[in-house]
């Protein structure tokens with residue numbers, strides 16, 4: 001992992017503390033505006049492309065949930081932070097040949113989007129002797145066929161996947177995740193997108209009442225997600241800074 005920031009640790013710590021405080025303020029304000037309790041929303045900091053030293057600083061600053069989207073990057077980072085009491089979320093498109101490695105450090109996989117992945121996750125979880133939380137990633141743009149390239153299952157496919165996860169050894173069905181679509185009818189309409197996700201979640205919870213996690217909202221649209229009812233926001237840039245490359 002290359003160090004992409006040049007600040008020594010104390011300065012980087014101050015920078016992260018300041019960014020974290022701003023994000024915390026935004027979440028608190030969004031909760032207040034929506035009449036929600038602050039404890040209803042969990043901040044998951046997306047540390048992709050940033051080094052393990054940043055994860056360590058974030059931990060010192062009180063962060064307990066972190067997310068990664070590429071196993072090659074995440075596996076060594078998680079290993080370097082194995083002494084910290086962190087929840088690791090996997091939020092990237094996941095190939096079945098990476099499942100075993102990802103389950104070596106992930107507590108929750110937020111990007112479950114196909115049957116083959118459910119099968120692979122289940123056998124890897126059983127082999128590892130552990131239970132893994134699963135969120136189904138919903139591609140809201142797939143509803144109209146304008147499918148993006150960021151993974152996810154069409155809303156119509158969620159019930160089948162939920163049932164499969166629930167019936168799979170080693171897996172726990174926790175809820176839904178989405179990334180606001182860049183194309184299609186929801187492009188630029190984050191609030192409408194997140195409202196739609198909440199609707200799908202409410203429908204699913206009729207048959208799966210425990211699956212009450214809703215992961216939505218990132219650096220630019222966390223307010224819309226909190227307003228819609230998200231339980232988890234995934235924030236990268238606003239805490240760690242602009243990533244030098246797409247990650």
Ligand SMILES: *Cc1c(COP(=O)(O)O)cnc(C)c1O
Nearest residue numbers: 046069091218219234235236237
């Ligand atoms: C990178 C990423 C985020 C965080 O995005 P920011 O805009 O940096 O806050 C959230 N969710 C997923 C799935 C991501 O890949």
